[in-house]
Amino acid sequence: MRSDEQRPLGRPRASDQTQPTTESITEAATQLFTKNGYQTVSVNDVAKQCNVTKATIYYYFPSKAELFTETMVQMMIRIRKRINAMLHEPIPLKSRLYNITKTHLSATVDIDINGFMKGTTHTLSPEQLERINKAEMDMYQSIEQVFTHAMEQKEIREINPVFATHAYLSLLKVGNYNNEKQAKIYDSIDEMAEQIIELFWEGVQIKES
Structure with missing residues (x-):
């Protein structure tokens, strides 16, 4: 079985990462939360901002x-x-x-x-x-x-x-x-x-x- 198929749900491929994924997620979240506030920003907004799936966000951050x-x-x-x-x-x-x-x-x-x-x-x-x-x-x-x-x-x-x-x-x-x-x-x-x-x-x- 290929290693890609053994990845936990939501985990990005190593080859897809140009910087640590948690870092790219928190950088994107910082931009959105500081500009728009907690209430109006969704997990999906953060996923779009850093070009990952919502499942990837939840892989690193449970909520x-x-x-x-x-x-x-x-x-x-x-x-x-x-x-x-x-x-x-x-x-x-x-x-x-x-x-x-x-x-x-x-x-x-x-x-x-x-x-x-x-x-x-x-x-x-x-x-x-x-x-x-x-x-x-x-x-x-x-x-x-x-x-x-x-x-x-x-x-x-x-x-x-x-x-x-x-x-x-x-x-x-x-x-x-x-x-x-x-x-x-x-x-x-x-x-x-x-x-x-x-x-x-x-x-x-x-x-x-």
Whole structure:
């Protein structure tokens, strides 16, 4: 019997894969879920997006809820790695934050975790919600740790690092604001990033008495 005939139902042929199938599925799911939200995206939509069968999706992910959970977790892991790399560049903290802010504002997708989670409370299991919550906390913890270190080094004043982290993240969300005409507050990403960092830095810098 040929090896193709021994494949479990839904499993793709090795020769058909140009990248790991789970990776291509979660990449496609990320695009769809972040653009359209959980409720409106179907497993069939994801299958069409990455050019596989619905059976293949279900081979790797037993449900839409599990696919969404893994998609969210992997997305936040990628963000955390990128943030970590930028946070540990050998330049002043203010410059590092500016680079992160500019990168965030340049992204094609607004990373709004709360927005993505709408409509999932009664669909995801407690374990799935916990996995997503932990990935989100790990993502933010990278910033908290750098703020804590900066306080120890007297680069910024001593405040609650959790508060400082979420104050910074809140300003990032403001940077994605569009008015009723879908226009940004500032004309350029550079100017918006500069304004966000100047406002944040005004609150955390050590001021001479």
